[in-house]
Amino acid sequence: MRSQCETVLPGLETTMVFPIAKLASLAIKQLSKPVARYAKEGAKRSEFFKRYVCMPPAQLYHWMEVKLKMRILGLGKTKPGSVAPLNEQMATELGAEMLGESIVFMVGVLTLYAEYWRQSRNTQIKEDSQNERLKELEEKLLDLQVVTEKQDMQIRHLSRLLAGFGPPHQVTQDSNQTVRQPGK
Template sequence: MPAFPIAKLVGIVVKQMGKPLANFAKERAKSNHFFRTYICMPPAQFYHWCEVRMKMYVMNIGRTGENSTIPKLNEQAAIELGSSLLGEGVIFAIAVGALAYEYGRQKSNEKSKEKAEQDFLTDLEAKVNELVITNERLETKMRELTRLVHYYDYAKLNKIKNTKKVSEIQSEFTSVWCY
């Protein structure tokens, strides 16, 4: 079964969220002089100027440095274009915000995974060190017990009782074995 195209769905949702904002901007530009004059129309006039200059450059008109004047858009067209630009800008801002949020979330998940792995490795290293120390202790006790067994056998065979009593050897044996 193919994967659900979540990216397309998110794109459609973002566009649909931007349309009401563009319509709001159009209505606001019609009723509010400040919004129309300072927010909607300047980006529209600049976009129109850039578009016409680019078309003139592509058609090889006005390349010689002649400063031909480009007529400004009428107020209604500027309001339409400005509100469309504003709507597209909002859509772009929402998309960038969603991407930034997702990037931060992924980074956070990655950091938590790395921390969990690092904690696991640290715990594993501590356990290995503990096992090494325990192993060294046991090897030391084994050598001591081997020495005591050989000494006990030697004392028994040769009946050497003057250097150490058998009871002392047995007490050493039990003290080493029971830690």
């Protein structure tokens, strides 16, 4: 009964851990959205974040987007100063949106990496367990081979001993039939 419990529990543990890990990763993703929203609002209020964190990536994104659209539309190359920068409010809004999306994206990437690492670790544990079991079986097989060889040697030795011990005199059928009677 105990061995049945031991074999059932490991499978039960892995089936219980799997949904919990999935739920935890989903919860982390959902929690990252309010954090991103808070970061966006903080970026809009803080002058440092406006100037150095939100606006530069937003202006670069706007410049690259305009250049790409101009090329796609076939309007030719744009001159370096020909793309008008976004105003401060629009740049701050776009930069804060990019910051929020990048936070959500990074949380997603980290969650994927954590899940990959967990799966790799579980696979490695299973492989190590299988390798250990295989090693134990090989050792047992070697032990059985040694025992078999010893028993084979003992059987050969006993066979030789038995061959050396023959009956004290050989009686044939003819000698049994010719029995002399005394006096005749």
